[in-house]
Amino acid sequence: MKQFIVLILKFLIPIIVVIGIYVVADPFRVIWQYDSYFENNKPGIHVNRSIAGAANFKNKYKQYKYDSFIFGNSRSLACQVADWQKHLPQPASAYHFDGAGESLYALNKKLSLINSTKTSIKNAVFFVDQQLLRQSRPDNGHLFTVSPLIDSDCNTLTYHATFLKAFLSYKFIFYYIDFKLTGQLKPYMVPTFYRPIQYNAVTNEMNSQIMEDQLANGTYYTPQRMSVFYERDTVQTYFKTCIKKKQKKLLAEIASVLKDNNTNYKIIINPCYDQKKLSADDMQYLRQVFGAQNVFDFSGINSITNNYQNYYEAVHYRPHVAAGILDSIY
Numbered sequence: 001m002k003q004f005i006v007l008i009l010k011f012l013i014p015i016i017v018v019i020g021i022y023v024v025a026d027p028f029r030v031i032w033q034y035d036s037y038f039e040n041n042k043p044g045i046h047v048n049r050s051i052a053g054a055a056n057f058k059n060k061y062k063q064y065k066y067d068s069f070i071f072g073n074s075r076s077l078a079c080q081v082a083d084w085q086k087h088l089p090q091p092a093s094a095y096h097f098d099g100a101g102e103s104l105y106a107l108n109k110k111l112s113l114i115n116s117t118k119t120s121i122k123n124a125v126f127f128v129d130q131q132l133l134r135q136s137r138p139d140n141g142h143l144f145t146v147s148p149l150i151d152s153d154c155n156t157l158t159y160h161a162t163f164l165k166a167f168l169s170y171k172f173i174f175y176y177i178d179f180k181l182t183g184q185l186k187p188y189m190v191p192t193f194y195r196p197i198q199y200n201a202v203t204n205e206m207n208s209q210i211m212e213d214q215l216a217n218g219t220y221y222t223p224q225r226m227s228v229f230y231e232r233d234t235v236q237t238y239f240k241t242c243i244k245k246k247q248k249k250l251l252a253e254i255a256s257v258l259k260d261n262n263t264n265y266k267i268i269i270n271p272c273y274d275q276k277k278l279s280a281d282d283m284q285y286l287r288q289v290f291g292a293q294n295v296f297d298f299s300g301i302n303s304i305t306n307n308y309q310n311y312y313e314a315v316h317y318r319p320h321v322a323a324g325i326l327d328s329i330y
Contacts, residue, residue: 018168027176028163033059036201043185045176049074049146050099050106052165053204054113057095058149064202067120068094071110072127073102075270075315078322079127081203087330088123088264096205099143103135108250109150111257121261123285127322129299130271130278134242138251142166207319211312220311229308232275236301243283248285255289265290266329271298272319273314275305296329 029037037052038044048116057066068088070079081094088094097110107126114121138144142163148154166172175189185193198207214220243251258265267290269278277300286295304310310321 004174006254011130019164022164022167027167029055030147030160032165033327034259035059036199038197038199038206040199040201043196045177046143046192046194048100048143048145048147049206050102050110050144051149052180052184053097053099054110054147054149057097057113057200058117060202061095061114061117061119064093064095065119066093066095066114068092068123069114069121070094070096070098070125070127071102071107073129073131073132074098074100075272075317076102076127077206078317078319079125079326080207080319080323081200081205083319083323083326084125087326091234092123094123094203096203099144099249101135101139102132102299103138103144104133104247104250105135105137106146106150107132108254109146111254113150115257115261121258121263124258124263124265125326126265126267127270128267129272130239130282131243133247133278133282134187136244136246208312212319215309215318226308228314229273229311230314232273232301234301236277237275238277238279238280241279243282243285251286251289258290265294267295268325268329269295269297269299271302271310271317273305273308273311275299275301277301296325298325 021029026032027045030051033055037047037056039056060066068085070076070081070084072079076096076098079096081096085092085094099106101111111121138146145159145162146154148156148159167176172192175192179185179189179193182300185195196210198209199205211220257263267286269283278297283295283297298304304317304321304324311317
């Protein structure tokens with residue numbers, strides 16, 4: 001019996017130590033509360049922006065009395081709060097409520113969270129695309145899951161197990177130890193860590209001024225970065241229809257919240273580098289539900305998507321593009 005207990009302890013103690021380190025360190029910032037969920041002007045571990053944004057909102061909405069919201073996936077980061085506020089009735093207190101790989105499901109839950117706090121949604125802008133619209137559920141993985149804070153159907157144990165599993169990945173532990181010991185962001189860490197960014201904890205806004213500075217001095221578009229800008233078809237292609245029964249239910253719920261709040265809103269279809277256009281059926285449905293005067297399509301082949309210099313890479317467009325779009329629709 002004694003030997004059995006010793007064996008059990010030898011097995012359990014390392015597990016307890018590792019879990020203890022995870023809980024104390026909280027590398028993904030899902031256990032403890034923070035005034036800022038991202039390091040400003042420093043490299044850091046990629047955390048789930050959807051979850052961090054929800055926690056940050058809950059921590060600050062009473063103080064800052066948010067009434068205007070930017071929604072979308074990571075492409076919406078191109079929309080700067082200062083550029084948007086120029087078009088809003090003043091005073092306006094804006095909050096950027098995006099999420100990496102955002103799903104229509106998570107977006108709907110965020111609106112419900114805001115509504116549950118009795119926060120007035122006076123203004124909203126949605127940056128959407130086929131990728132977001134087709135997702136009636138979030139993708140798997142710690143960077144895309146939603147938290148119990150915004151989704152009552154989320155199992156708390158499963159939720160935390162997702163992040164613990166990510167922490168226990170041998171790659172992550174190796175990266176994490178190296179980063180903690182050296183304090184340096186090395187090239188091989190980039191998929192797990194982000195480069196220094198500018199982050200505003202009040203507006204939950206993130207921008208890449210470092211990249212803009214490199215673009216200004218002509219050092220950004222290196223041969224390696226240029227290699228991602230693939231050739232596109234010169235003939236306009238379209239996505240297949242993605243708004244089906246589940247998506248229609250979510251969109252109807254979103255429209256209902258906006259109507260109840262008498263929200264001044266705009267829905268922008270992202271100008272993606274792939275130049276594929278949203279299907280005609282999907283566009284028709286969006287205009288039917290949200291009003292043709294509120295839906296603006298910048299997808300497909302156009303002056304924005306034709307110019308690679310409007311993009312950091314083949315996924316994300318730059319702030320001046322979003323600013324120009326806002327100027328054109330307001």
